[in-house]
Amino acid sequence: METESLSPTVFGSLCYVSDHRGFFGTIKNSSADFVVTEIDVSGQLVTEVQARHEKSTEKSERNGAQDIIRKQRINPKDAERKGTTCEFTEFATDISGTGGSQVQTSDIVEDDCELDPCCLLYPVLDVHVQESLNQFACTVRSVWRSSVTANDLSELSLGLYPEKDERALIHSAVRQTFPFLVTFTKSSELFVKPNLDYQELCQLTSEKEADAFFKFLDAKLENSRFTFNPDDCKEHRTAVHHFISKKFGKLVETKSFSEKDISGLLRVCITVRFREKIGSSRKRNRTEDTEKQDVYTGFTLQKDNLETLEAISYLSCILGVLPSDFSYAGIKDKKAITYQAMVVKKVTPERLKQIDAMSEKKGMKIKNIHPVNKHLQLGHLSGNHFNIIVRDIQNHSDDLSVYVQERIEEAVYNIKTKGFLNYYGPQRFGKGQNCQSHDIGLALLKEEMERAVTLLLTPDSCEDPVNNAKQYFIETVDAKGTLALMPHYKIRERMVLRAINRYGMNNEGCVRAWLSLPHSSRIFYIHAFCSKVWNEAASYRFTLYGTKVVQGDLVDCNESANENSLVHIVTAEEEESSAYTIDQVVLPMPGYSIKYPTNKIGQWYSETLAKAGLQSCAFRVSSLQLNVPGCYRHILKYPHDLFYKLTFEDQAKGTENKIADAGVSLKPVFVVEFDLDSSCYATVCLREMMKCNF
Structure with missing residues (x-):
């Protein structure tokens, strides 16, 4: 079984922090021995975010079904529930943004404030923050209904949120959940307070209508309209018109329409719609068309024994987009099971869900599919969590003075207290014997394009299809023939060979060959x-x-x-x-x-x-x-939350077998779990602990 090794030409002469003796072992005997889970910028594992999202989605679907039932019949027991201090409204609205959709307040039903955290808030706020917000909202409702002025109510802090996009999500979620509250930001701290405009509107309409109107206003969906309940009093309609014009006239416009009710009588209703933007319609339409094309979908990618760029190349092919349309926070190990956040441009969530079965055949699973509003930036993560199994544990050959367990304890103590030199890991350099990635990089920096291509296609001494194809190219410079020999999973080599076949093995052809690869x-x-x-x-x-x-x-x-x-x-x-x-x-x-x-x-x-x-x-x-x-x-880094145990082969595989025969000797196994900051390498941390280049 192939195991991971640090190239002696890159790591052999590099020094260590501590002087303990270390121990010997092998890593990455299989991909399951090395599990990497990305930690997002909020400090959560992407698998936990995935579970939370799935729970939220399930709850949202469940609540959607309950909304339909509530529209037809309200359970009278809910109104008699003890301990209820105030009431909130829950909405069953249709604001799709297509074909001039319309909100009717007749669809609104009431529920109480003793509810689970809303599905809109669940993904963006911690539970204890939601509880504080829910209590604050209940207090606002109670105070208003007791005719106390809202000015007596203090504002509530929801915490610090440095990311602008995260604040925008929270603003929208809070206002959609509690439309009688208004959100605002001081520096990076987000606050809520009572919406006095809402309170003023409640003097003209019911709370139901006010809730629905402010939700409509905050959503700002294209071509959507809002219609108040029929109103036969002209003076009252005029007051509503004046209120909306005074408060929101730059954003919306109102008009009264006569409509027939169920009994056939003409009733007058006020309808609100968003104003059209002023400017060149042709220019605006081009801009809007561009924005509509820029659809972004986020997801969690689980891959097994695949390079990140290889996974992206495969996904781009079956989705019909460019590899550059994918963005990610960091490259993950190949020989491992890894979980990482990704965003793809120009692909809808529905389309991404359709390829799940196809991607599984390639060793990938796509989870936590959800819409986002922009791509991911490289380095936009706080770190990675590692679960590693190191097998074949034994002392170094010249160290037989103590048991290996003592060497492990010493190594773990030193790595926790003294840290490790923060070297870039083997993923940066590749496994090539005759040429490695840094050799190609030097040639590119010196703008020696032909040499860089030759280095990329330089074979190692071992016999396999990839090296046989490379050997053929070095001997013949026949790009077309080499393409026929090169395995399909060698994406980069094949892209370069196609360009060489088309443009030639000269400086211009090699420049075009490198430009055929994604920027990353x-x-x-x-x-x-x-x-x-x-x-x-x-x-x-x-x-x-x-x-x-x-x-x-x-x-x-x-x-x-x-x-x-x-x-x-x-x-x-x-x-x-x-x-x-x-x-x-x-x-x-x-x-x-x-x-x-x-x-x-x-x-x-x-x-x-x-x-x-x-x-x-x-x-x-x-x-x-x-x-x-x-x-x-x-220069120096430390592992966080490091836990380890020394076990044996069977236990490491998850079995509970007992050793019946005292003569049976099972190999010791080192199982370790820790977090590292972003851009730190677990193999480098293990190198410091074990004092070997594997």
């Missing part, structure tokens, strides 16, 4: 080279200075190293006073917008880049539309 694939190779430089810089820095923060080091005072970080150069006085700790030290990944340390580490960067032939590199490859701004990365 092109930049991947350059990032691989920059990552190799960073790894070597981190090892050199730690070997030279250890955990001491010295003059000329770069530190991140905001504790969030990224491309927008403002780093500070440590002064001699700050070194003397120990103003900073090693946890704040960052090193730059090469790029055009970063600064380098001013001590020996900066000199090392300069010499290393010059040795690679990049002394004058601008880190921009205009022919491939690639810009590399660089970033800063913390």
